[in-house]
Amino acid sequence: MKYYVLLLALLILGCKNEVKKVPEKPIIETPPTELNIITTPDELLGELFAKIQLEQVFDDGKTFVDCIPKFPYDEIKRNYEQQKKDSTFNLKTFVYTNFEIPKAISSDFKSDATKTAAEHVTALWPVLKRDSDQENELSSLIPLPKSYIVPGGRFREVYYWDSYFTMLGLVESGEFELVENMLDNFTHLINTVGHIPNGNRTYYITRSQPPFFSQMVKLLAAFKGDSVYQKYKEPLKKEYEFWMDGAESTSYAINHVVLTPVGVLNRYYDKGDTPRQESYREDYTQVEKTSGGTKMYRDLRSGAESGWDYSSRWFADGKTIETIETTDILPVDLNALMYGLEDVLLTAFKDDSEFTTTLKKSMENRKEFLNRYSYNETLGVFEDYNWVTSEPTGVISLATVYPLFFKMTTQEQADRVATYITHNLLKPGGVVTSNNNTGQQWDAPNGWAPLQWMTIVGLENYGHHELAKIIATRWIALNEKVYANTGKFVEKYNVEDMTLDAGGGEYPVQDGFGWSNGVYLALKNQYEKD
Incomplete structure (x- = not known):
């Protein structure tokens, strides 16, 4: 069997600059957990x-x-x-x-107008904090053993990728014990559920979210030392195995992995093929209207796993959700995140030569993917790649900054990304998610705290300090303006029209808000000293 897979892989490699278009295999069942x-x-x-x-x-x-x-x-x-x-x-x-009936979190929190925005965020941590959960077999909540921070509003549970950006603010507030508690909770989920779900709810278990666990470990290690890598090395490896499940045996796309001419790459992939339970009516109506079937349900779910639910990135026509094809796409951000996970694993397993050799090869493959398939030489940006049609998607978004964040690019490529951002994505309130006005919340005119952070750090990594500072100061000013007007930090902001408080999306604007609070504090403390 291994010989057959190797032979087929070599045949695929012979196809010049082309990703083999192949049907999907049936889903492989996960080991019993x-x-x-x-x-x-x-x-x-x-x-x-x-x-x-x-x-x-x-x-x-x-x-x-x-x-x-x-x-x-x-x-x-x-x-x-x-x-x-x-x-x-x-x-x-x-x-x-x-x-x-559950209540929204922090919506009724009365802010103190005499507090600065930074003081408000610090005062809000206890409001967003949840102590260890009590077991309740009737609840959809998956109980966690230690305290954690929820985003706020309708989001009453911990969320995977949100937590990294929330932790940035917790670190600034000296809340290291809470950061470690949250890492322990994620470890608990990896060891029981088998992966970190979208959130700690039963209806989220078929999918994960952008894999930032390794960056959380790295964040804590920067303050507590390398012993942190040893504490979390096994959960890090299990996280990697979840995302790479099928990599050793597949010559097709299966679960999160796709075999390409440059090796195994990753896609977003929810194992469910029915309406999302938390958005049941919306998904059911959408699929019935278009006769999209189980493939469309899975693409909608996988779009939710990406965290960018929804964006023109996942649409075949770059405009409408009716053409969603998330599972056909090799995303720039996901493969950069996997590169970052592999890099952290190199540190955690530095004495395991066989494993580290495998990791290094995979990291090389991901960089080759960026250069060979993802980099747009004309525009100087990184695009997502459709492995089914064997061509870039043509949708430009802030996903282009992820390779800069993880230091995967050449200086020339980073310079060109910086130029593109300056001329196309820089707005009065920060950087816009994309320039596509689709009505989706992960498109124009919205700006999101996590993408501001990824952009700013990515630019700083390649010496673009002035542009990074401009973005940071504009974002800080927008956050403070909205806080002055409303007494709140919200989930997302309209970075184009400074007369408005926030952007739209598939649900009302949420206040709280975990990652907005975290990124604001981190940027405020970093750039007000500059």
Whole structure:
């Protein structure tokens, strides 16, 4: 079998500058873990779940999957079957009778107008903090053993990639114990669920999010020393194995891996092929309208795994969600993040020569991918690559800065990225996610805290200090303006129209807000001294 795979790989390599277009294999089942015994709200409630979500009992579908039943699920279903036959039956009344409705986090927090923005953020940490969770078999919450920070608003649980950017602010506030607690929680999820889910909810277990765990470890190690790498070396390896599952055996695209002429690369891939439970009505309606089938469900879910839900990056026409094709794309940011994970693994497993040799080869492959397939020589930026059509997607976004953040590029490439940003993505409030006005929240006119940070650090890595400083100071000023007007830090901001507070998206603007707070503090402390 290994010989066959090697031979096929060599044949593929013979195709000049072309990624083999191949059908997907069936999904490989994951090894038995507690993932297999976690039951989700749709499984527990069946027909009732779909009815509640499709009839939009709550404006936001996430509200219902976060509800806690007041009675056992079987009892609720029996009551529903009996009561629905009554002509006076009201579904909303039934839901409110049988479920505890969750509250938004921090929305009712009263800010002190006498506090500066930085003081406000520091005061908000206790509001966003959750202590260790109590076991509740009726709740969709996956309990975590130690304290953690939630983003805020509708986001009542920990979120994977959000947490790295939140930690930047926690470090600035000296909250190292809380940072380590969150790393321990992620380790707990890796060891029980088998990976770090999108968030610690049962309905998120089919997917992860951008793999920033290694950067969290690196962040803590910078303050506590290299012993941190040893503490988390095994969970780091398990995280890597999750993202590389199938890499040794596949000649096709399977799970998160795709075999290409430059070796195995990664894509976003949710194992589910049904509507997202927290956005059930939206996904169901979308797929029914377009007859997109299970492939479209998986692409919608995988777009959520990317964290960029949604963006023109994932659309075949670069404009409309009806053409979403997330699983067909090799994303610049994901493969840069995997390079960063491999780099941290080199440090953690420096005495394992066999493993480190494998890691170094994979890192070389990712750099070759960037240069051979992803780099646009004409524009001087990095693009995502469609492995099915064997061509770049043509959508330019701030994903282009990820190779700079991880120091994967030449100085000339970094200089050209900086030039492109200056002329195309730099706006009055910072940098815009893309220049495509699609109505999606991860496009123009929105700016997001994590992308400001990735851009600024990436530029600084290659000596573009003045541009980095301009972006940082504009973003800081926008955050402070919104705070002065509203008393809040929000999830995302409109960086083009400075008269507005924030941008739009698939749900109302959320306040709190974890990663906005973290990035603001880190940038404020770094650039106000400059």
